[in-house]
Each structure stands twice: as C-alpha cells, then as structure tokens.
Amino acid sequence: MNITVTHKLATRLLEAGAEPVSGQQLAEEFGVSRTAIWKHMKELEEMGYEIESVRKKGYRIQKSPDSLEAFLVQAGLKTEKIGRRIEYLEQCASTQIVAHQLAQEGAPDGTVVIAELQTEGRGRLMRKWDSAKGQGIWMSVILRPDVPPHKAPQFTLVAAVAIVRAIQAVIGLEASIKWPNDILFGTKKATGILTELQSDADGIQALIIGIGVNVNQEREDFDVEVQDIATSLHLESGQLVNRRKLVQEILHSLEIYTQMYIEEGFAPLKELWEGHSATIGKAVRARMSRETLEGIAEGITEDGVLQLRTADGRLHGIYSADIEL
Numbered sequence: 001m002n003i004t005v006t007h008k009l010a011t012r013l014l015e016a017g018a019e020p021v022s023g024q025q026l027a028e029e030f031g032v033s034r035t036a037i038w039k040h041m042k043e044l045e046e047m048g049y050e051i052e053s054v055r056k057k058g059y060r061i062q063k064s065p066d067s068l069e070a071f072l073v074q075a076g077l078k079t080e081k082i083g084r085r086i087e088y089l090e091q092c093a094s095t096q097i098v099a100h101q102l103a104q105e106g107a108p109d110g111t112v113v114i115a116e117l118q119t120e121g122r123g124r125l126m127r128k129w130d131s132a133k134g135q136g137i138w139m140s141v142i143l144r145p146d147v148p149p150h151k152a153p154q155f156t157l158v159a160a161v162a163i164v165r166a167i168q169a170v171i172g173l174e175a176s177i178k179w180p181n182d183i184l185f186g187t188k189k190a191t192g193i194l195t196e197l198q199s200d201a202d203g204i205q206a207l208i209i210g211i212g213v214n215v216n217q218e219r220e221d222f223d224v225e226v227q228d229i230a231t232s233l234h235l236e237s238g239q240l241v242n243r244r245k246l247v248q249e250i251l252h253s254l255e256i257y258t259q260m261y262i263e264e265g266f267a268p269l270k271e272l273w274e275g276h277s278a279t280i281g282k283a284v285r286a287r288m289s290r291e292t293l294e295g296i297a298e299g300i301t302e303d304g305v306l307q308l309r310t311a312d313g314r315l316h317g318i319y320s321a322d323i324e325l
C-alpha cells in the first residue's frame with residue numbers, strides 16, 4: 001500500500017471536516033480505483049482513524065489518532081511560513097539539539113521539530129524538562145529574523161504572548177506569564193520556553209525557540225518533586241485537549257506575533273506581554289546565582305530586562321533569575 005497516498009487521503013478528509021467526500025471523487029482526485037480507495041480507508045483504520053461511511057455521500061473522519069506527525073499538523077495549518085517544514089520524531093534526546101543541527105545545515109526560516117518523547121528534554125538554567133510520551137507538546141521552532149543578537153530575548157517574550165493567546169483560543173482559559181517566559185495557571189507552570197541562539201559576526205543566524213507544553217498529564221504523571229508546582233491544560237480545563245489543534249494554533253499565533261514584531265517593533269508586544277503578566281506590579285523575590293533580591297516588579301525594558309525596585313528605592317535590572325511570586 002502506498003503510504004503517501006494514504007497520508008494524502010487522510011489530509012484530504014481532515015480538511016473536508018464534517019463534509020463527506022465520495023469514493024468516486026477521491027478515486028478521480030488520486031487517480032486510483034474505488035477499490036484502492038477502500039483499501040486505503042482500511043489502512044487508515046488500522047492506523048487508528050475512525051472513518052464513517054455515509055450512505056450515498058462518502059467518507060468522513062470521525063476520529064484521528066492523537067499523533068503530531070507532520071502531515072497531520074499540516075492539514076489545516078493556517079501559517080505561510082512557520083511549520084511549512086516539520087521534522088517529526090517518535091523520540092529524540094531533545095528537539096533543541098535536533099533543531100540546532102538542522103539550523104546549521106541551513107533549514108529554512110520557520111522549520112519546526114516535534115517529538116512525541118524527549119529523553120533529555122532541557123529547561124532554562126540547565127534544568128531537566130520532563131517530556132513524557134504523547135502527553136505534551138515538545139517542539140522547537142527555527143526562526144531566522146533579521147535583528148541584532150541583543151534583541152534575541154525579546155523573541156522569548158513574543159513567543160510567550162503567542163502561546164498564552166493560542167492556549168486561550170483552544171481551551172478558553174487565560175494563563176499568565178511569569179517573567180521571563182513561564183506560562184502559569186495560578187502559581188503552577190503549564191508551559192516553558194527556552195530560546196537559544198546561533199550567531200556570528202554577521203548577526204543572528206538562527207533562533208531556536210523551544211516550547212514545552214504540558215497538555216494531557218494527570219497529577220500523578222508528573223515527577224513527585226514537581227507535582228505541586230506543575231500543571232497541565234487537561235488538569236486546568238477538565239477536558240482532554242487536542243494536541244494537534246494546539247500545535248496548529250501555537251504556530252499560527254507565533255507567526256502573527258513575530259510578524260507584528262518585525263513590522264511594528266517591540267512596543268506593541270511589550271504592552272501585550274505586560275497585559276498577560278503575572279509578575280508586573282507584584283512583590284517578587286528574584287533568585288540569582290550570586291544574590292537574592294526582593295522588591296516590586298515595575299515592568300520590563302525594551303530589551304526584556306525585568307525592572308525590580310527594592311525597599312531602599314533602588315531600581316535593579318534583572319537579566320536572568322528565578323522569580324518567586
């Protein structure tokens with residue numbers, strides 16, 4: 001059986017949505033017999049699809065497998081650039097490592113690496129990132145913006161805005177952003193973003209934006225030591241969340257807000273970020289490698305630096321820290 005035709009058939013039916021497509025029409029479009037179409041449908045059922053055969057009307061997909069395979073994510077993807085190339089892996093050490101490699105080999109702007117499972121998922125500050133199989137979204141996006149390297153941190157903030165908005169569009173709940181880029185429900189973290197840079201004397205060669213979203217975990221699925229500080233979209237919304245829809249929405253939102261950044265600069269994004277922020281205006285503790293400061297988080301600068309005013313009235317610029325609310 002020709003697997004490419006089977007995938008294309010799935011894409012065609014997914015894009016048709018609730019509208020059945022007749023076997024005759026599919027046979028003509030794909031240049032194969034109706035018997036071949038029927039065999040491809042059986043193949044799809046073996047892959048985990050539930051296909052309804054509507055009398056006199058044709059086929060429609062009732063349920064598709066919970067997989068983030070490239071052709072499934074691309075069926076119905078609304079972007080022009082981000083996700084037009086997707087590298088899908090059942091398993092890898094870290095999508096960041098794969099994306100760095102692809103970027104060095106010249107992968108185009110907007111390339112996405114997605115894995116079902118990461119064995120060495122990594123977070124900020126050299127921490128480990130739990131990436132259990134099929135329960136979340138573990139992906140890295142390669143961007144090649146024409147901006148100087150010192151502006152790279154702004155992209156993390158842009159990504160945070162894009163993701164909060166995508167989550168809201170899919171599950172209808174508003175998360176908040178803890179500086180610089182943790183996405184929270186209450187005080188619990190549902191998403192982390194890790195931005196890494198490839199640059200040389202000519203400027204940024206590639207930005208690798210790593211996105212980890214806890215989607216369908218139950219509390220017991222998290223390591224015991226993070227059970228009280230981590231959450232998933234499923235735990236927050238009470239529904240099983242469609243990971244594919246969420247990836248599509250995140251990629252679309254990322255394209256909209258990075259485009260806004262390129263066209264209008266950081267100012268509108270800074271305003272949006274502050275609007276979603278769980279940090280600004282709050283009393284916070286900033287733990288850094290050498291010292292810990294307590295004060296009021298007053299805002300972020302144009303470079304995404306957190307402005308913290310301590311009780312003695314001094315204003316401190318925080319570049320990298322763990323923030324406690």
Ligand code: BTN
Nearest residue numbers: 094121122123124139192210212
């Ligand atoms: C953090 O909050 O510390 C950032 C977590 C980033 C996790 C994602 S999952 C996909 C990508 N691959 C990784 O190894 N890390 C990022």
